[in-house]
Amino acid sequence: xxxxxxxxxxxxxxxxxxxxxxxxxxxxxxxxxxxxxxxxxxxxxxxxxxxxxxxxxxxxxxxxxxxxxxxxxxxxxxxxxxxxxxxxxxxxxxxxxxxxxxxxxxxxxxxxxxxxxxxxxxxxxxxxxxxxxxxxxxxxxxxxxxxxxxxxxxxxxxxxxxxxxxxxxxxxxxxxxxxxxxxxxxxxxxxxxxxxxxxxxxxxxxxxxxxxxxxxxxxxxxxxxxxxxxxxxxxxxxxxxxxxxxxxxxxxxxxxxxxxxxxxxxxxxxxxxxxxxxxxxxxxxxxxxxxxxxxxxxxxxxxxxxxxxxxxxxxxxxxxxxxxxxxxx
Amino acid sequence: xxxxxxxxxxxxxxxxxxxxxxxxxxxxxxxxxxxxxxxxxxxxxxxxxxxxxxxxxxxxxxxxxxxxxxxxxxxxxxxxxxxxxxxxxxxxxxxxxxxxxxxxxxxxxxxxxxxxxxxxxxxxxxxxxxxxxxxxxxxxxxxxxxxxxxxxxxxxxxxxxxxxxxxxxxxxxxxxxxxxxxxxxxxxxxxxxxxxxxxxxxxxxxxxxxxxxxxxxxxxxxxxxxxxxxxxxxxxxxxxxxxxxxxxxxxxxxxxxxxxxxxxxxxxxxxxxxxxxxxxxxxxxxxxxxxxxxxxxxxxxxxxxxxxxxxxxxxxxxxxxxxxxxxxx
Numbered sequence: 001x002x003x004x005x006x007x008x009x010x011x012x013x014x015x016x017x018x019x020x021x022x023x024x025x026x027x028x029x030x031x032x033x034x035x036x037x038x039x040x041x042x043x044x045x046x047x048x049x050x051x052x053x054x055x056x057x058x059x060x061x062x063x064x065x066x067x068x069x070x071x072x073x074x075x076x077x078x079x080x081x082x083x084x085x086x087x088x089x090x091x092x093x094x095x096x097x098x099x100x101x102x103x104x105x106x107x108x109x110x111x112x113x114x115x116x117x118x119x120x121x122x123x124x125x126x127x128x129x130x131x132x133x134x135x136x137x138x139x140x141x142x143x144x145x146x147x148x149x150x151x152x153x154x155x156x157x158x159x160x161x162x163x164x165x166x167x168x169x170x171x172x173x174x175x176x177x178x179x180x181x182x183x184x185x186x187x188x189x190x191x192x193x194x195x196x197x198x199x200x201x202x203x204x205x206x207x208x209x210x211x212x213x214x215x216x217x218x219x220x221x222x223x224x225x226x227x228x229x230x231x232x233x234x235x236x237x238x239x240x241x242x243x244x245x246x247x248x249x250x251x252x253x254x255x256x257x258x259x260x261x262x263x264x265x266x267x268x269x270x271x272x273x274x275x276x277x278x279x280x281x282x283x284x285x286x287x288x289x290x291x292x293x294x295x296x297x298x299x300x301x302x303x304x305x306x307x308x309x310x311x312x313x314x315x316x317x318x319x320x321x322x323x324x325x326x327x328x329x
Numbered sequence: 330x331x332x333x334x335x336x337x338x339x340x341x342x343x344x345x346x347x348x349x350x351x352x353x354x355x356x357x358x359x360x361x362x363x364x365x366x367x368x369x370x371x372x373x374x375x376x377x378x379x380x381x382x383x384x385x386x387x388x389x390x391x392x393x394x395x396x397x398x399x400x401x402x403x404x405x406x407x408x409x410x411x412x413x414x415x416x417x418x419x420x421x422x423x424x425x426x427x428x429x430x431x432x433x434x435x436x437x438x439x440x441x442x443x444x445x446x447x448x449x450x451x452x453x454x455x456x457x458x459x460x461x462x463x464x465x466x467x468x469x470x471x472x473x474x475x476x477x478x479x480x481x482x483x484x485x486x487x488x489x490x491x492x493x494x495x496x497x498x499x500x501x502x503x504x505x506x507x508x509x510x511x512x513x514x515x516x517x518x519x520x521x522x523x524x525x526x527x528x529x530x531x532x533x534x535x536x537x538x539x540x541x542x543x544x545x546x547x548x549x550x551x552x553x554x555x556x557x558x559x560x561x562x563x564x565x566x567x568x569x570x571x572x573x574x575x576x577x578x579x580x581x582x583x584x585x586x587x588x589x590x591x592x593x594x595x596x597x598x599x600x601x602x603x604x605x606x607x608x609x610x611x612x613x614x615x616x617x618x619x620x621x622x623x624x625x626x627x628x629x630x631x632x633x634x635x636x637x638x639x640x641x642x643x644x645x646x647x648x649x650x651x652x653x654x655x656x657x658x
Binding site: 029030033034035036037038039040041042043044045046047048049050051052053054055056057079080082083085089091092093094095124125126127128129130131132133135137139141142143144147150152153154223224239 | 380453
């Protein structure tokens with residue numbers, strides 16, 4: 001049975017409320033302080049939940065509280081990006097362990113709020129409870145005036161080109177740098193793209209504008225690369241009932257990923273394909289829409305869609321990448 | 330860095346998907362299997378988040394996985410009830426510890442789904458991650474065609490009557506029975522209302538129909554009793570800028586609460602006022618709307634609203650109830 005609200009709990013909730021802001025043009029009619037938030041809707045709500053746990057998705061200490069708030073919101077917003085939806089509101093459910101100070105709890109919310117401000121999202125509510133393990137459960141809601149412009153994972157057609165935004169492998173490489181595992185390759189927080197890679201791990205930026213532009217450009221299918229293209233490509237293939245032929249050598253590596261991969265004794269493409277949490281977008285595009293898609297967002301083309309048993313064929317998969325094919329389930 | 334989806338994780342997600350159902354008349358257009366759910370909106374979305382953690386809100390073992398799923402969803406739905414909103418969708422973010430079997434994880438979702446079915450809620454998405462402590466973060470979304478019928482915590486006016494639905498103290502007494510702390514009063518799972526009290530703790534029923542009916546009857550303010558009337562009444566008073574005069578002797582005690590309170594050496598009214606988690610509704614109603622409110626839901630009148638410094642005055646507060654006044658923050 002939880003203890004009724006104590007004075008210090010209420011003070012923390014009040015302090016958190018003070019760092020949150022309703023955005024200009026926000027749909028929020030009633031927010032903090034009622035049993036529930038009330039939001040003026042558009043025709044369709046697009047909703048996703050993302051949970052991050054200390055020890056699984058981050059380690060407090062390695063990641064600052066503000067990074068953790070940013071990252072949990074970023075991962076959830078990335079799902080909206082992958083649908084081509086505009087972000088609206090976010091709700092933060094946070095489990096605070098006794099070891100976390102009020103200042104740290106506040107910093108976590110401030111980190112989320114900074115990303116909310118940068119993306120036009122209003123943090124409209126949440127819940128704060130006591131527990132043993134720092135956990136951030138983020139629900140994000142985006143809005144769309146019609147269903148058609150929203151892009152799902154299904155819809156890829158044989159003949160489509162497969163493209164990705166940005167660069168891959170950065171988050172996995174950033175974590176390795178953060179943990180001091182890339183020093184023999186000369187990559188550290190102070191050298192060899194180390195700071196940028198760490199930033200990609202701790203502060204990923206959801207591709208919201210790119211997702212909406214790609215949806216408007218008519219891409220057939222889209223998802224965000226949260227687990228890594230090696231497994232996420234299978235989701236596209238299964239959802240669309242198609243076969244993807246992808247080229248490992250074409251994967252766009254973030255600067256510094258090759259050096260970090262060598263320090264780890266791994267193939268750079270394999271690190272980029274399996275590392276995950278880059279939160280770039282992967283799209284399937286009709287060849288005639290190629291120029292429109294490229295105008296919507298910088299893309300690297302990494303393969304094509306074929307008819308056949310749903311699955312993924314990799315060209316140029318490095319022979320030493322044990323387990324890569326293992327993701328073909 | 331989380332491992333990419335393994336075969337067993339995917340099998341669990343598939344099994345969970347199989348126990349979830351889209352309700353007849355559901356607003357859900359796209360759900361599991363995409364990056365986000367897509368839901369046809371009404372004019373206003375009403376959204377609340379509730380997080381429950383093993384060791385804080387329940388103890389696995391004392392509560393079965395199905396109870397935990399039910400209870401987490403019930404607590405979130407109770408917030409919609411308190412706004413007078415009709416439930417729409419729920420999203421479950423679940424942290425699974427290694428000790429929890431797949432069958433238990435499935436049972437947790439099935440427990441939530443059973444309550445979803447009973448309340449017309451569609452579980453439209455969620456997230457499942459690995460962590461050290463079983464945690465269930467529930468986001469519920471209700472819908473309303475207009476803002477006016479929604480009732481908040483603010484709005485109580487001097488002269489209003491204060492009423493509560495159902496009976497109080499049941500959840501706290503049920504927990505005591507579950508823990509074998511009420512046996513000397515002859516209350517056990519097999520005797521003296523014990524089973525019913527345990528049910529109120531493990532399987533609370535959100536007052537959704539009552540909340541909507543009370544909202545339609547024109548109540549001025551409403552909230553759900555999650556922490557207990559001793560502290561929740563302060564929320565009503567602060568939100569409305571009013572003083573509440575409440576009568577401890579009028580609190581409607583659930584059958585068996587008096588016996589359990591005596592076994593615990595506590596005053597029954599104090600247990601009912603501070604135990605929390607009964608998820609009944611507390612309303613402030615204009616005297617002329619009293620009959621309409623009583624027709625909307627069975628109510629017990631426990632006091633009235635006065636002008637004055639925001640706060641709560643208790644008549645008949647038992648002298649031995651140390652700390653009750655301590656909730657006046």
